Every structure is written in structure tokens, then in C-alpha cells.
Amino acid sequence: MWRNFCNQFRGCFNGEMALQQACEQNRIERFFTFPNFQRSAERCAEEMRRAGLAEVELEPFPADGKACWSGWPTMKAWDVESAQLWLLAPRRELLADWAIKPQHLVMYSGPARVTSELVEWNGELDADLRGKIPFTRHRINDVFAVMRALSVSGIISDFIGALPGIRDAFDLPDDVRWENSAIRAGNGAFWGFMISPRNGQMLRELLRRGPVRVKVEIKSRVYDGAFHAATGLIRGMEKPEEEILFLTHLQEPGANDNASGAGVGLEVARSINAAIRGGAIPRPRRSIRFLFGWEGIGLQAWIEKHRERLPRMLGGLNIDEIGVDQDKGRSVLHLFLPPAANSSCVGHLAEHLCEEILTPRIRWKPVADRAEIINDTITSDPNINVVAPCLIQYPSRHYHSSSDRPETLSADVMHTVGLLTATHLHSLANAGPAEARYLARVVVGASRRTLANTELRLLEGTWPFGRERSARWFAEQFALSANSLAQFSLPAAEVEACKRELTEMAGDWCGQWRTLFPSEQPRKAKSKDLKRASCLILSRTTLGAPSLYGIGGLSPEEEREFRRVLFENNLDLLLHRICYWTDGKRSLLDIVERLEFELDQLLPDAHIARTASGSLFESKRIELNLAAVLFIVEHLVRGGYLASK
Numbered sequence: 001m002w003r004n005f006c007n008q009f010r011g012c013f014n015g016e017m018a019l020q021q022a023c024e025q026n027r028i029e030r031f032f033t034f035p036n037f038q039r040s041a042e043r044c045a046e047e048m049r050r051a052g053l054a055e056v057e058l059e060p061f062p063a064d065g066k067a068c069w070s071g072w073p074t075m076k077a078w079d080v081e082s083a084q085l086w087l088l089a090p091r092r093e094l095l096a097d098w099a100i101k102p103q104h105l106v107m108y109s110g111p112a113r114v115t116s117e118l119v120e121w122n123g124e125l126d127a128d129l130r131g132k133i134p135f136t137r138h139r140i141n142d143v144f145a146v147m148r149a150l151s152v153s154g155i156i157s158d159f160i161g162a163l164p165g166i167r168d169a170f171d172l173p174d175d176v177r178w179e180n181s182a183i184r185a186g187n188g189a190f191w192g193f194m195i196s197p198r199n200g201q202m203l204r205e206l207l208r209r210g211p212v213r214v215k216v217e218i219k220s221r222v223y224d225g226a227f228h229a230a231t232g233l234i235r236g237m238e239k240p241e242e243e244i245l246f247l248t249h250l251q252e253p254g255a256n257d258n259a260s261g262a263g264v265g266l267e268v269a270r271s272i273n274a275a276i277r278g279g280a281i282p283r284p285r286r287s288i289r290f291l292f293g294w295e296g297i298g299l300q301a302w303i304e305k306h307r308e309r310l311p312r313m314l315g316g317l318n319i320d321e322i323g324v325d326q327d328k329g330r331s332v333l334h335l336f337l338p339p340a341a342n343s344s345c346v347g348h349l350a351e352h353l354c355e356e357i358l359t360p361r362i363r364w365k366p367v368a369d370r371a372e373i374i375n376d377t378i379t380s381d382p383n384i385n386v387v388a389p390c391l392i393q394y395p396s397r398h399y400h401s402s403s404d405r406p407e408t409l410s411a412d413v414m415h416t417v418g419l420l421t422a423t424h425l426h427s428l429a430n431a432g433p434a435e436a437r438y439l440a441r442v443v444v445g446a447s448r449r450t451l452a453n454t455e456l457r458l459l460e461g462t463w464p465f466g467r468e469r470s471a472r473w474f475a476e477q478f479a480l481s482a483n484s485l486a487q488f489s490l491p492a493a494e495v496e497a498c499k500r501e502l503t504e505m506a507g508d509w510c511g512q513w514r515t516l517f518p519s520e521q522p523r524k525a526k527s528k529d530l531k532r533a534s535c536l537i538l539s540r541t542t543l544g545a546p547s548l549y550g551i552g553g554l555s556p557e558e559e560r561e562f563r564r565v566l567f568e569n570n571l572d573l574l575l576h577r578i579c580y581w582t583d584g585k586r587s588l589l590d591i592v593e594r595l596e597f598e599l600d601q602l603l604p605d606a607h608i609a610r611t612a613s614g615s616l617f618e619s620k621r622i623e624l625n626l627a628a629v630l631f632i633v634e635h636l637v638r639g640g641y642l643a644s645k
Contacts (some may be wrong), residue, residue: 001438002353002427009422012275013267015415021047022255022414023406031102032180032253034063034225037294040250041228044266044292050422052269052277053232053290060226061294061301065187069300071546071641075184076227078108082217085156085193088115089213090206096176102253103178103194103402106140110188111220112154118212120204123151133214135203140182140192141549145563147190149556154191154216154514158200163395164607166330169197175403178253181549186223224275227251229302230292230580234273236287236429243287243309244429245316245386246421247376249295254404258395260323262292264418272422284429286314295320296375300544305386307543310384314487315346317424318390319374321399322417324613325410326363329396333364333417334608336390338380339371340598341580343480344387345439345488348446350424354391362413368601371576372548373609381580383540387484391417395608428488434491440498442483445501450474451509458516464600464622467517470508472604473597478502525626533589533626537645538582538633545579546641548572553639562635569628570621573602573609578633582642592629596622 029042045058061067067074083098083105096104114133121134123143129152133350136143139159145153160177162168178196183190193216195203206212230250236242246268248261269290275281293302303310324331335354338347351366371377374394379386398404431439451474465473478623481603482499486492494615523530553564566572574595581591600622603608636642 001435002423002426002429006357006419006423006442008281009271009275009426010419012280013422015269015411015417015418017270018263018414018418019268019323019411020040020263021266022409025250025262026255026259026406029251029259030253032107032251033079034227035079037251038226038228041230041292044230044250044262045232046566047099047266048230048232048269048290051266052273053269054235057230058577059229059302059305060233061229061298062224064523067301069297069304070542070544070640071552072297072300072544073552074297074301075108076187076222077123077227079221079223081219081615083109083150083220084217085195086215087212088215090210092311093215095199097194101176101402103176105218106183106192106194107180107221108184108186108222109190109191110186110222110591112191112218115213118156118203118207118214120207124215133216137200139177140179144182145556145560146159149417151390153189154545156193156195156214158195160197160401161399163397163399166395167397171397172401173198175401176485178400178402180252188220191216191218195389197621207367211482213508219502227294227298229291229298231289231291232269233290234269234276234284234288236285236638237283238285240287241312243289243313244424244425245313245378245379246290246389247299247316247318248292249298250292250299251294251319254400255399255406255409256324256329256393256398256404257400258295258416260409260594261319263291264319264322264421265290268418268422268425271418272426281426282424282430284558285432286429288425288429289313292525296547299376299378299480302377304543306537310386313386315344315386315428315445316388317350317421318374318388319417319421320374320376320394321389321396322391322393323409323414324393324396324398325408325413325520326393329393329398330407331393331396333358333362333393335364335366336374336377337366338368338387338389338475338632339369339577339580340594341577342380342385342387342599343384344484345443345481346387346428346484347389348442348481349427349439350389350454351446352442353420353424357423358416361416367605367608368598370609371545372572375547378544378576381544383543390418397504431488433489434590436485436488440482440485441491443485443498444501447478447481447505451506455513458513459633464518465597466520467510467514469520469593473594474506475503476511479508522622529626530589531631532630533592534587536588536633537584538588538591538642539584539587539645540579540582540644542641545576546636548637551639554635562632565631569625570599570603571632572626573606574599575632578629578636579642588629588633592624592626596624599624619643
């Protein structure tokens with residue numbers, strides 16, 4: 001199915017050109033302001049025109065703080081003229097300068113001119129911060145709700161984010177974290193500076209000796225503006241109205257995150273189109289659409305604008321920070337598979353190609369979907385149904401820091417990922433009945449591996465679910481994957497034959513290992529919560545699921561409590577998935593039973609989701625706290641994201 005394409009195309013993709021494209025994107029976006037974001041999107045559109053793609057468009061979307069797409073509230077536009085943070089006493093020293101290192105300034109900081117005493121503060125509710133500037137070791141996201149409640153307008157942080165086994169604060173002693181979301185909702189009413197771990201240590205030593213004074217000068221503006229998406233098309237030959245979607249995001253200051261994704265994407269578009277025109281590879285049956293835009297909210301906005309196209313978009317691939325040299329980044333390339341609610345042959349193909357093309361050149365690992373952090377996987381939501389697995393070298397030593405520079409990138413890594421990306425896109429775009437039969441065997445092979453891995457856990461005694469419940473789960477997952485084959489021209493009779501084969505395989509396997517399954521235990525939940533969850537039927541009210549940080553209408557106290565319940569009960573990993581399983585038919589208890597299987601998949605790699613927030617929780621409990629789930633669902637209903645019957 002794919003090997004001929006890969007062999008014919010291998011010399012067409014140029015890793016050095018992908019690296020050059022990434023460097024040019026990073027040159028524009030390193031100073032991460034909206035005028036530069038527009039220039040970077042314009043550049044992507046121009047490169048696609050130069051490569052000969054069809055239907056190239058630059059599409060604007062409002063950045064006015066008012067528009068909202070599926071619970072993703074838009075931001076305002078933001079620009080900066082200058083920003084400095086000075087230590088005044090006990091000595092004079094420049095601590096941060098936006099013109100030298102733009103990551104020093106927290107994104108969306110409003111204008112400020114303040115001279116005041118610095119005090120250490122780490123989220124204490126009873127602190128008196130009047131007339132003072134707080135200095136915290138925490139990520140600003142984690143203390144912002146309290147900061148708002150205490151009427152504090154500015155903050156300084158030396159948080160850079162420990163990544164277990166990859167970095168600690170003093171691996172990057174003179175770099176700073178890029179903080180992009182914490183004070184967005186303030187629309188310029190707040191400001192923040194990020195300083196280096198070395199300077200943070202120095203300030204704490206000074207604070208132990210006596211008073212410390214600092215001066216803040218920020219010339220910035222938050223205004224009604226726009227953000228942009230650039231899109232172009234390689235038109236298919238037989239079914240041009242059907243599309244395979246390539247995704248990567250712009251508008252971040254890092255070379256790896258995500259100039260590397262843009263660089264590889266532009267080179268994939270150029271090289272596939274050139275190879276088709278030169279006769280090296282066939283024009284695919286379906287079209288391939290390339291989309292470059294804002295991560296998460298930009299994709300949600302584009303999808304809602306073009307929702308009539310969604311039934312004709314059959315799947316695709318998202319790449320995000322994929323270019324770092326793995327030795328320099330201390331990283332592993334993760335393949336984020338589709339969510340369990342939309343298990344698909346598209347994900348199984350991506351995993352198959354990773355094994356065939358990446359091994360042993362690149363360290364990689366398949367993991368469960370992480371929509372809560374990698375927001376361009378949100379198209380895999382069953383309500384949207386454009387399954388796009390994600391390739392990402394996350395976490396990396398340089399993640400969201402000023403050390404994410406072009407010298408960390410590798411043309412060889414970008415070449416290998418580019419070859420994989422092109423192969424995946426073209427294979428899906430060109431699939432007919434013969435190729436779909438190959439895909440069906442990939443699905444069967446992946447299902448066998450799932451059962452084989454579960455066998456080991458049964459023998460270890462670490463599989464937490466009973467036999468009947470496990471049998472239902474595997475049957476449902478395998479059926480979803482088999483059903484997805486119909487999109488790629490597998491005849492209906494063969495789809496049904498594949499489902500029967502998988503159903504029989506799961507049933508035989510459960511029977512073979514029946515004595516090793518644990519017995520089901522009654523839930524540790526109050527009877528009133530069990531009754532309510534078993535009767536509560538939810539339906540979707542928006543096209544997509546809300547952002548983890550986009551639950552609107554909460555007071556600072558409510559937001560703090562919402563986040564506490566999320567993280568303390570592992571529900572930060574499951575917020576999107578609550579929506580994904582909601583279909584207007586299942587009860588909340590039915591959904592919870594499915595979520596627990598997903599949580600079992602997610603917890604072994606929970607550090608992937610939580611290194612960004614700095615919130616690591618050790619709870620390995622698989623049975624969900626039903627009262628906590630009901631609390632979160634109440635907020636989703638109240639916020640207008642779900643409706644209850």
C-alpha cells in the first residue's frame with residue numbers, strides 16, 4: 001500500500017530545505033506579537049503558492065475577546081514596543097528585557113509603569129499584597145485565579161517547568177519559560193515577567209537579607225485585531241471533493257515548537273506536488289489539504305467556519321515540535337493516537353508507519369491522545385470526526401523556553417519525519433479497495449497486539465477490569481476501528497467481515513483467559529450519586545469540546561475549585577473525553593465506565609500532560625470519583641457545553 005510510494009518519494013523530500021523553512025518561520029515569530037503572526041501566516045500562504053498548490057487562502061478570524069468557537073473564547077490581539085524589569089535595591093541590575101529575550105514578558109501583558117517592593121508569594125490566600133509585587137516559584141497559570149481574587153495586577157515568576165528525566169530548573173539556568181496563556185483572560189489588565197532560575201535564586205537570597213525593590217516598564221497594547229490561517233490544496237484525481245487534512249500550528253516563538261512543524265509541512269507540500277508534476281509519484285485519488293494556523297482556538301475557528309466540509313474530510317495527521325535533535329532535546333517522538341471514542345484505522349496506520357519508517361532512526365512511542373495539551377488533536381472528536389493523530393517530540397528539554405532555538409534542530413530528524421508525514425497523507429489520500437484491504441489487516445494486527453499486551457497484565461495481576469466489562473470494551477473498540485475502514489473504499493461486506501473477525505477474536509481471547517480476570521467490585525460511591533449518574537443523559541451543544549482553560553463564567557473562587565477538582569481526581573486528563581463519549585443516549589455512568597479504561601491508558605504517561613502546568617499528582621486510582629465527575633459535568637452544563645436530560 002505505502003512502500004512503493006515511500007521508495008519513490010524518498011529522494012524528493014529535502015531535510016535541509018525543511019530546516020531552512022523552519023529557521024525563516026522562527027525568525028519572524030521569535031518576537032511573538034500579532035503583527036508578526038500575520039506575517040508568518042502570509043509567508044506560509046506565499047510558500048504554498050510558490051509550490052503550486054491550489055486554492056491557497058489566507059483567512060482572518062477575529063481576535064476581539066468576544067468571538068467564541070465551541071467554548072474556545074478568542075483572545076485579543078497583542079503587540080509590544082518594549083518591556084524591562086529592573087532590580088533597584090539593594091543594587092541596580094537589569095533582570096529582564098523583551099528586546100533581548102522576548103520570552104521574558106508574559107504574553108498578553110498590558111502596559112505598566114510600576115516601582116515597588118518585591119515579596120515572595122506562592123499562592124497563599126491570606127497574603128496582603130497591597131502595593132507590592134509578588135514573586136512566585138509557580139507557573140502563573142496555577143496562581144492566577146488567586147492573584148485575581150487578591151486584586152494583584154502584576155507578577156514575576158522564575159518557573160521554568162521540571163520535566164522528569166529531561167530537565168530540571170538548572171539545566172537551563174539562564175533561560176526563561178515562555179508563558180502564553182495565564183493572563184490572556186485579563187485583556188491587558190495584568191502583566192507578568194518570567195526570569196531565569198539563576199536570577200530567581202539571586203532574588204530569594206536578597207529577600208532573605210532585607211527589602212528588595214524592582215521597577216517594571218512595559219509599553220504594550222491589547223486591542224481588537226485578527227489572527228490568520230493559511231491553507232492550500234493538492235487536488236485529488238478521482239475524488240477531489242474528499243480531503244485528507246495536514247495540520248501544524250504557527251504563532252509560537254520556538255524553533256522546535258513549532259517552526260519545525262511549519263518547516264516540515266511546507267516542504268511536504270512542495271515536495272509532494274513537485275513529485276506529482278514530475279511523474280515520480282501518482283496524483284492521489286483524494287485531495288490533501290494543508291492548514292497552518294493558531295493551535296487549538298485557530299483550528300476550532302476554521303472548523304466551525306468550514307463545518308460543511310467535515311463529512312468529506314476523512315482524516316489526516318498533525319505534527320507539532322518534531323524537529324529537535326533527540327540528543328540535544330533528550331526527547332522521544334510521541335505518537336498521540338486517536339481517542340478511544342473514535343478509534344480509527346487512521347491511528348493504526350500512523351503507528352504501523354512509525355514502526356516501519358522511524359525504527360531505529362528515531363526514538364518513538366505510541367501513547368493515548370492528549371487533547372488537553374496538544375490542541376490540534378481536537379478534530380478527532382467524534383462530533384467533528386476528522387481523525388488526526390499527532391506526532392510530537394514532547395516533552396523536550398527546550399519545551400516552552402527561550403532555549404528553543406534553531407541550533408537545537410536536526411535536518412536528518414526533519415527528513416525522516418517528513419518522509420513519514422508524506423507517506424501517511426498520500427496513503428490515505430490514494431486509498432482504494434485494495435489499499436483499504438491492507439488497512440484492514442493493519443487494524444487486525446493492532447487489535448491482536450492490544451490483546452497480547454493485556455495478556456501480560458493479566459499474568460502480572462495488574463489488569464483492573466473484570467471479564468465481561470473487558471469483553472464489552474474490546475468489542476466496542478475493535479468495531480469502531482473496523483467501521484472507519486468504510487471511509488477508505490472498503491466494501492461494506494468486507495467491513496462486516498472484519499468486524500466479525502475482530503469480535504470473534506476478542507470473545508475467544510476473553511474466554512481463554514477467563515480465570516485470570518479480577519472479579520468486579522461495587523463502586524465506592526454514594527447511592528445518590530450512583531442513581532443520578534445512571535439516570536443522567538447528556539447531549540452535545542457545541543461542535544467541539546471546550547478548552548481545559550476555557551470554562552467561562554466562573555468567579556476566581558469557582559475557577560480555583562474547578563481546577564482543584566480536575567487535577568486531584570485525574571479529570572484534567574478526561575475533560576474532553578467526557579464530551580467525546582456524550583451522544584444523547586449513554587448515561588453518565590456508561591460514560592464513566594469507558595473513561596476508566598481510557599484513564600488506565602493515560603496514567604502510565606501522565607507526566608506528558610502535567611509537566612506543562614507543574615501539577616504532578618500521584619493518584620493511580622482507576623475508579624473515578626463519581627461525585628467529582630458530577631461536579632465537573634454540572635459546570636459543563638452550566639457553561640453551555642453539554643445539555644442534560
